Amino acid sequence: MKLKLKQLIVGIIVCFVIQSNAQNKLHTYVDPMIGSEGDGRVFIGPSCPFGMVKxxxxxxxxxxxxxxxxxxxxxxxxxxxxxxxxxxxxxxxxxxxxxxxxxxxxxxxxxxxxxxxxxxxxxxxxxxxxxxxxxxxxxxxxxxxxxxxxxxxxxxxxxxxxxxxxxxxxxxxxxxxxxxxxxxxxxxxxxxxxxxxxxxxxxxxxxxxxxxxxxxxxxxxxxxxxxxxxxxxxxxxxxxxxxxxxxxxxxxxxxxxxxxxxxxxxxxxxxxxxxxxxxxxxxxxxxxxxxxxxxxxxxxLLSRITISPDTSEDYKKMFYTGLYHTMIMPVDRTGENPLWTNDEPYYDDFYCIWDTFRTSSPLITIIDPDREVEIINAMLNIYKRDGYLPEGRSGNENGRTQGGSNAETVIADAFVKNLKGIDYELALKAMLKDAEVLPGGNEEKEGRGGLNEYLNLGYIPYGIDRAGNRTIDYAYNDYNIATVAKGLNHTAIYDRYIKQSEYWKNLWRADYEDNGSKGFIMPKDASGNWLDDVVFGESKIQKPTFKYTPTITESPWYVCHWCVFFYEGTSWEYSLSIPHHIPEVVARSGGDLAFKNRLDTFFEKELYDVSNEPSFLAPTMYHWIGRPDLSSDRIHTIIKNNFNSSPKGLPGNDDSGAMSSWLAFHMMGLYPNAGQPYYLINTPLIKEITFQLKGGKSFKISTKNLSDKKKYINSATLNGEPYNKAWILHEDIVNGGELILEMASKPSSWGTTMLPPTK
Amino acid sequence: MKLKLKQLIVGIIVCFVIQSNAQNKLHTYVDPMIGSEGDGRVFIGPSCPFGMVKxxxxxxxxxxxxxxxxxxxxxxxxxxxxxxxxxxxxxxxxxxxxxxxxxxxxxxxxxxxxxxxxxxxxxxxxxxxxxxxxxxxxxxxxxxxxxxxxxxxxxxxxxxxxxxxxxxxxxxxxxxxxxxxxxxxxxxxxxxxxxxxxxxxxxxxxxxxxxxxxxxxxxxxxxxxxxxxxxxxxxxxxxxxxxxxxxxxxxxxxxxxxxxxxxxxxxxxxxxxxxxxxxxxxxxxxxxxxxxxxxxxxxxLLSRITISPDTSEDYKKMFYTGLYHTMIMPVDRTGENPLWTNDEPYYDDFYCIWDTFRTSSPLITIIDPDREVEIINAMLNIYKRDGYLPEGRSGNENGRTQGGSNAETVIADAFVKNLKGIDYELALKAMLKDAEVLPGGNEEKEGRGGLNEYLNLGYIPYGIDRAGNRTIDYAYNDYNIATVAKGLNHTAIYDRYIKQSEYWKNLWRADYEDNGSKGFIMPKDASGNWLDDVVFGESKIQKPTFKYTPTITESPWYVCHWCVFFYEGTSWEYSLSIPHHIPEVVARSGGDLAFKNRLDTFFEKELYDVSNEPSFLAPTMYHWIGRPDLSSDRIHTIIKNNFNSSPKGLPGNDDSGAMSSWLAFHMMGLYPNAGQPYYLINTPLIKEITFQLKGGKSFKISTKNLSDKKKYINSATLNGEPYNKAWILHEDIVNGGELILEMASKPSSWGTTMLPPTK
The missing domain is CATH 2.70.98.10 (Beta-galactosidase; Chain A, domain 5)
Incomplete structure (x- = not known):
C-alpha cells in the first residue's frame, strides 16, 4: 500500500513535469511585437492577463x-x-x-x-x-x-x-x-x-x-x-x-x-x-x-486552447499572440476603485466596446468565461453607480461613444451563451437605461446620443452626429435587448424592442444603386426626405454641400471625425453591418446571386476596410447564401494579404485586441456573431484545435486532409454524427466533444442548405 | 524732521489703536448659535469667511x-x-x-x-x-x-x-x-x-x-x-x-x-x-x-456695513450674525481643486443656488463684490470643465436641482450690477447650455430637467417632477438670459428668451378661484388640459388620485419629496413668485385692490411660509400696487414673530445663509429682486446704516425720527434731492451718497406712484 502510494506520487510528479514541459511552450509563441509598428499600436511591454500595470x-x-x-x-x-x-x-x-x-x-x-x-x-x-x-x-x-x-x-x-x-x-x-x-x-x-x-x-x-x-x-x-x-x-x-x-x-x-x-x-x-x-x-x-x-x-490561460504541434511557427505566433492581445484589456482594477467600495470586481479601460463587442468578448467567453462574468458584473456596477453602462471608459470615467450602446451586445452574448453569475434582470434595466434615457449634456459620453429622434422618427436624421451608424447600431442593440427580455419573459419589452430592431430599414434606400448593387443605408432628413446632397463642414457663410454616395468617406481633417454620417466607414460597409437581419439584407439586395455579386464587388473593388471593425462580419456573409466556401476563401485571402507575425502584422489599430481576436477566431475556423448563440464554421488555418473547457470537458475541432489544395469542407461530423450546418451553437461547444471537418479540393454541398439561425 | 516722523508714527499708532478699538466690536455681535436649534441648522463652530475648514x-x-x-x-x-x-x-x-x-x-x-x-x-x-x-x-x-x-x-x-x-x-x-x-x-x-x-x-x-x-x-x-x-x-x-x-x-x-x-x-x-x-x-x-x-x-468684512451705535443689542446680534451666516458658504477651495489645474478661483458647496440666489448673492455683492466675481468665475470654470453651471454642488460634483437653473439669476444679477472681471460672453454660453441642452441621464443633477417639454409645450406637463415650479423658474431664468443677451447686443437671443420668459403664463389658470383670489399656477397635462385631480404616488394597482388645490402640499413621507408639482411649497406661494412680471400678476389677479386682498389673505390665513425661499419676495409685493407702507408692515411683523437672537431665532433652514441674508436686507430697509438692478426700500429696523464701498466711497441710509410709532416713510432725499421712489438702483448705491428717510406715524404718498421698474 505504502509503496503503491509512493509510485503514484512519483507518477503524478512525472506526469506533471512532462505536462508542464509540454505546455510551458505556449507562452513563448506570444510575440508582443506583432502589431507594434504601423497602425497596430499594440502595447509591447510586459503585462499580466488584464493587468493593471503595463x-x-x-x-x-x-x-x-x-x-x-x-x-x-x-x-x-x-x-x-x-x-x-x-x-x-x-x-x-x-x-x-x-x-x-x-x-x-x-x-x-x-x-x-x-x-x-x-x-x-x-x-x-x-x-x-x-x-x-x-x-x-x-x-x-x-x-x-x-x-x-x-x-x-x-x-x-x-x-x-x-x-x-x-x-x-x-x-x-x-x-x-x-x-x-x-x-x-x-x-x-x-x-x-x-x-x-x-x-x-x-x-x-x-x-x-x-x-x-x-x-x-x-x-x-x-x-x-x-x-x-x-x-x-x-x-x-x-x-x-x-x-x-x-x-x-x-x-x-x-x-x-x-x-x-x-x-x-x-x-x-x-x-x-x-x-x-x-x-x-x-x-x-x-x-x-x-x-x-x-x-x-x-x-x-493560453493552454486552454491547444493546437496541432505541426502548426507553422508563424501561425503559432499569430494565434497565441492573438489570444494574448485579447486578454490585456480591459484591465482588472478590483480593489483599486476610488469611486465606490471595492470588494466587487472592477474593470477599467473599455477602449471601447464598439471595437471589442464583436470578437474580443466572445473569445474571452470561450477561454475564460469566469473572467467575462467578472467584466460584465463590473460593467453593471458602473451602471449602478455612474448611471450608465460603459461604452468607452478610461481613467475611472465613462466617455466616448462611437456608434451604438454596445454593452447591450456584450450582455446579450453572455445571456445567449448561458454565462452564470450575472444578474440579468439588473442587466436588462441597465440596457433599458441606454435605450430609453437620453444621456443629454454630453451626448457622446455614454448611452445613446440622438435617442429622441431615433425613437420618434425610427431613425436618426442627417445632421445629428453619426446618424447612419448610430441608427443601425441602435437597431442591433435593440435586438440584443429583445433577446434578453424574451429570455426573461418580459413580453412587452420584447415586443417593443424586436420591433425597434427593424429601424435600420428606415434608412435603407431601396432603389439606390452603386457599383452594380442596390439598396444602401443613406442619409435622410427629419422630414423623411432622402438626401442626395448633404452639408459639408460647419461653414455658416458658404454653406457648402456635396453629393453623398455609398463609397464616400467624409472626414478630411477640418471636418470633425465624429460628426459624420458614418463613423470611420462608408455606406458600403455599414449597409452590410446588420448582424440580426442578414437574410433581409440579402433579399433587399436582390436575392442570393445579387448579394453574392454585392459581396464580390465589396471585396474586389476594395470597398472592404480590413483595418476597422465595421467590416468584421462581412467576409463570412456568404454563409447566408449557402456558400460557406466563399466565406472561407475571402477570410484566407484577407489574412494572407494583411496579417503576419511581423511588427507590421496587424492591418489596423488592434483596439484592445479586437483585430487580434478576429484573427484568432478565423485561424480556428470559427466566427461569432456576437449577441447570438452560434459560431459560423469556416476552414481553419490550424489543423487541430482543442478547447479545454470550464469543468474539465474539452472540445476539439479536427480537420482531415487539410492542405492548401484541400481547403474546402466536404463533410463534417459532430461527436460522430453527420453535421451538415456551417455553424455551431455555443452550447454544442461547451458540452464538449469533437467536430471533424473532412476537407476536399472543391466546394461541396456541405453547409449550403441549413443557413445560420435568425432568432 | 526726525521728531516729526516720530510724532507721525505715534499718531498713526494711536489712530490705529483707536480705530481698531472702535471697529473691533462688530465681530463680537456675531452669535453663531442663532439658528442652531430647531430648523435653522446653522453651523456653530469656527469658520473663516467662506472658509474651507469648519x-x-x-x-x-x-x-x-x-x-x-x-x-x-x-x-x-x-x-x-x-x-x-x-x-x-x-x-x-x-x-x-x-x-x-x-x-x-x-x-x-x-x-x-x-x-x-x-x-x-x-x-x-x-x-x-x-x-x-x-x-x-x-x-x-x-x-x-x-x-x-x-x-x-x-x-x-x-x-x-x-x-x-x-x-x-x-x-x-x-x-x-x-x-x-x-x-x-x-x-x-x-x-x-x-x-x-x-x-x-x-x-x-x-x-x-x-x-x-x-x-x-x-x-x-x-x-x-x-x-x-x-x-x-x-x-x-x-x-x-x-x-x-x-x-x-x-x-x-x-x-x-x-x-x-x-x-x-x-x-x-x-x-x-x-x-x-x-x-x-x-x-x-x-x-x-x-x-x-x-x-x-x-x-x-463686517465693518463694511456699520450701523447706528444705539441699535439694540438684539438687533446688532441679529444683523451681524446675518452677515456672518451669509459669508460662510459657498466655500473657497482655490488651490484645492482635484479636478483641474487650480490657479483659478475654485468654490464648492453651492448648497444650493435655488436657496441663495435671492438674497445671499446680492448681499455678498454689496459687502464684497470682488468675492462675488470670484464665485461667479468659479461657477463658469465648473461649466467649462464639468459641462454645466452648478445649481447644487458639493464634494466637487454638481448634483441636485430643486427648480430652475438659478445660476442664470446670479449671473444676471452680477451683470445688471455691473460687476467687472467676468467673461459675460462665456457666461451667456453657460446659461444657454442650461436653457438648451437637456442634461439627460440624471435630470436632477444640473441644467434643466423637463427641458424638452418646456420648450415644446411652453410649460412642463404634470407628471414630470416639479412641473409647476420648474416652469415658472425656467421662465424667470429665461428672463435672466434675455437680460444678459440684451446687454451684450445678442438681439436674436434676447428676442427668443424674452418671449420664453412669459411661459409661466401657460400654467396660469386664470379663472381658478381659491380663498377669494383668482388665477393660480396649476397643473396641466401634455395635451393642454387643466387637471383638477392628479395622480397620487406611484401605485400601479390602485392608481389613486386627489383633488389638487392651491393650498395643498403634496409630500407625505411615502411620496418622493422631489416628484411633486411644486417643490416645498403651494400654488399660493409659487403663483406670487414671478419676479419679472409682477404688474402682470397684479393685473391677472384682478387689479390693485384684488391683489392687495390676495396678499392680505396670503399672510393672514398663513398661506405664506416664512421658513422657505419661494415666499421670500412676497412681503414686498405691496410695492407694486403703490403701498410700500404695507410691505414694511408685513416685513416687520414677520421678523417680530419669527426671528430673534436666540438659538431658535431662524424660522427655517438657514440654507447657506439664505434666511439670514433675507433678514439682514430687511433690517437695512432694502430688499433686492435678484437679477434686476434695484432694491425695494422699506422701513429699516436700524436707524442708520453705512456701506463702505469698494474704491473708498460710502453710502449711508439714515432715518429721521424712526420709532415704533413713526414707522412709515413720509419723504426721502437722495444726496439732498427729493426722492420719491420706493426703490433705488444699485448704481445709486455704489456711486456713494446718502439716502435720508423722514419717518412719520402714518403712511404718506411717498413711493406710491413711481412703481419698481419692469425691464
Missing part, C-alpha cells in the same frame, strides 16, 4: 502605446499604458529613467542601441551611456532591473509629472488631450519614494484620475534632488501638490553592485495601497521569479 | 451641521461641515476625540457639561472626564487646544472613517446617504499623523470626494494603536486603504503639560498639501493668534 518605454509623448520603433528616442519608462488604441493618448504615468551624470537636468532622453521583447519581458541598452534596463511586471507592481556600466554613478529619474499626449502648445481645452492637474513626490527613506500623478482628459475627455505609486530600491539612495515647476531643490525631500509638475533625480552612487532593482507599486487609491500591493504581490527581489509567475499565468 | 462637534451621525443641543452626546469633532442645510447630510470628515483611558475602544462618546460658542471659537468640557476642548480655525487648518485633568492619560482618537449621515442599516444604494469608500491613516512621527477619508453620496448623490489631513501635536505621542475594520493593531503605524474604516488611538501619556495643542491641516489634493497648508497658514502654536487672525478677517 510598464513600457515612452518614445516621446506622442504614441498611444508609449513605444515607437528605433531609432526614436526614449523619454523614460512609465507604468500605465493601453494597447492598440486610436484617438488621443491616455496614461503614461509615473515615468522613471535611468541615467548617469549630474543631478541637474530633467530631460534624460536617450537612444536605444538594442531592444529585446518577449512575453512579460522588455530589455534595452541605451546607446549613449550603455545602461541596460530590463522590465517585467506583476498585476499591480512593475519590476525594473537596471544594469549600469562600471565606475559611473547609478542615477534614476522619477517623474510623476510626465504623461502621454500633452499638447505641445498648452491648450487646457484641447479635445482628447491629456492635461496636467497635479503631482507629488516624497523621498520616504533611502530606499523608498512615493507620490502620484493626477491627469484629466485624454481620449475619453475624462475627469481627473490619480495614479499613486510607491517605489522601492535594493540599494540606498546616496544623493537626491527634487524639483517642482522646473526648479531644483537640493535639501527638500518632498514636493507637495500645488498644481505644478514635480519629480526627483536620485543617485545611488558609484559604489556597490552595478545592478539596481526597482519595484514600483501602483494604486488608484493611495501610495500606501501601492506599497501594500508590492508587499502582497512581490515581497522579494527576484526578477526572474516575477517573470516566471507572469509566464505561468499566461501559460495557464 | 471644525465642530458631531453629536451622533444625524445632524446636518454636526451639532445638536445638550444633553445630546458628542461622538467627536470633525473638520468639514456645511451650514443650514436640509436633505441628507454631507461631510463630517476627519473626526478627532480627546479621551482618557485604555487604548482599546473606538467609541469614545462623551456628554457635555458646558459649552461656549462665539465667533471663531468653540469650547466644551466633557462631563465624564472633565476634558476641555477649545477650537478655532484658519482657512484650511483647524486648531484644537485640549486641556486634560491632572494625573490622567492624555489620549486622542483620530477617526478618518467617520462621516455624517451614515445609514444605520447598510444600504449602498440609499438616496442622499453618505457612503463609505475608503480611508487611510499613518503615524508619520511622534508628532504627526496623516491620512484621508473618501466618501460618496450624501445630499447631492455625488461621486466620491476625498478629504486629506495632516495632524500635528505639540507633545510627542507616547503610545498608539491603529485600527482597521474594527480590529486593533498595536505595532502597526499605518493602515492603508483597503476599503475599510481605519483610525488610531493616540496616547500622550500622563507626564508633561496638561494642555495638548493639535493642528489639523485639511486638503482636497493630498496630505502633503494639507501639511503645507499648516506651514503656510499656522506655522506657530499660538491658539489666540489664530483666533485673532480669524476675528480680524471677519471684522474687516
Amino acid at each position: 510598464p513600457s518605454p515612452d518614445c516621446t509623448v506622442s504614441p498611444n502605446s508609449g513605444w515607437l520603433p528605433m531609432p526614436k528616442e526614449v523619454t523614460g519608462f512609465s507604468q500605465v499604458h493601453v494597447s492598440g488604441t486610436g484617438g488621443g493618448p491616455k496614461y503614461g504615468n509615473i515615468q522613471i529613467m535611468p541615467f548617469s551624470g549630474e543631478l541637474n537636468k530633467i530631460d534624460q532622453t536617450s537612444f536605444r542601441q538594442e531592444e529585446n521583447v518577449k512575453l512579460g519581458y522588455y530589455e534595452t541598452v541605451f546607446k549613449e551611456n550603455q545602461i541596460k534596463t530590463e522590465i517585467t511586471t506583476g498585476e499591480k507592481v512593475s519590476f525594473y532591473r537596471i544594469t549600469y556600466p562600471k565606475y559611473v554613478t547609478k542615477d534614476l529619474k522619477i517623474d510623476p509629472g510626465f504623461f502621454l499626449g500633452e499638447p505641445k502648445e498648452p491648450d487646457p481645452d484641447a479635445r482628447e488631450a491629456q492635461q496636467f492637474v497635479g503631482s507629488q513626490i516624497e523621498i520616504v527613506s533611502d530606499t523608498e519614494v512615493r507620490g502620484y500623478s493626477r491627469i484629466r482628459g485624454g481620449w475619453n475627455n475624462g475627469r481627473a484620475y490619480t495614479v499613486y505609486f510607491w517605489a522601492v530600491f535594493d540599494q540606498p539612495i546616496a544623493k537626491y534632488v527634487t524639483w517642482k515647476d522646473g526648479k531644483f531643490y537640493s535639501n527638500t525631500s518632498a514636493q507637495f501638490d500645488s498644481g505644478k509638475k514635480t519629480g526627483a533625480l536620485l543617485s545611488f552612487g558609484k559604489e556597490g553592485k552595478q545592478e539596481l532593482n526597482v519595484k514600483i507599486g501602483i494604486s488608484f487609491l493611495s501610495s500606501l495601497k501601492a506599497k501594500n500591493n508590492i508587499e502582497v504581490e512581490i515581497p522579494h527581489w527576484n526578477f526572474n521569479s516575477v517573470l516566471s509567475a507572469l509566464e505561468n499565468k499566461w501559460e495557464q | 471644525p465642530s462637534p458631531d453629536c451622533t451621525v444625524s445632524p446636518n451641521s454636526g451639532w445638536l443641543p445638550m444633553p445630546k452626546e458628542v461622538t467627536g469633532f470633525s473638520q468639514v461641515h456645511v451650514s443650514g442645510t436640509g436633505g441628507g447630510p454631507k461631510y463630517g470628515n476627519i473626526q478627532i476625540m480627546p479621551f482618557s483611558g485604555e487604548l482599546n475602544k473606538i467609541d469614545q462618546t462623551s456628554f457635555r457639561q458646558e459649552e461656549n460658542v462665539k465667533l471663531g471659537y468653540y469650547e466644551t468640557v466633557f462631563k465624564e472626564n472633565q476634558i476641555k476642548t477649545e477650537i478655532t480655525t484658519g482657512e484650511k487648518v483647524s486648531f484644537y487646544r485640549i486641556t486634560y485633568p491632572k494625573y490622567v492619560t492624555k489620549d486622542l482618537k483620530i477617526d478618518p472613517g467617520f462621516f455624517l449621515g451614515e445609514p444605520k442599516e447598510p444600504d449602498p444604494d440609499a438616496r442622499e446617504a453618505q457612503q463609505f469608500v475608503g480611508s487611510q491613516i499613518e503615524i508619520v512621527s511622534d508628532t504627526e499623523v496623516r491620512g484621508y477619508s473618501r466618501i460618496r453620496g450624501g445630499w447631492n448623490n455625488g461621486r466620491a470626494y476625498t478629504v486629506y489631513f495632516w495632524a500635528v501635536f505639540d507633545q510627542p505621542i507616547a503610545k498608539y494603536v491603529t485600527w482597521k475594520d474594527g480590529k486593533f493593531y498595536s505595532n502597526t503605524s499605518a493602515q492603508f486603504d483597503s476599503g475599510k474604516k481605519t483610525g488610531a488611538l493616540l496616547s500622550f501619556g500622563k507626564e508633561g503639560k496638561q494642555e495638548l495643542n493639535v493642528k489639523i491641516g485639511i486638503s482636497f489634493l493630498s496630505s502633503l498639501k494639507a501639511k503645507n497648508n499648516i506651514e503656510v497658514e499656522i506655522p506657530h502654536w499660538n491658539f489666540n493668534s489664530v483666533l485673532s487672525a480669524l476675528e480680524n478677517k471677519w471684522e474687516q
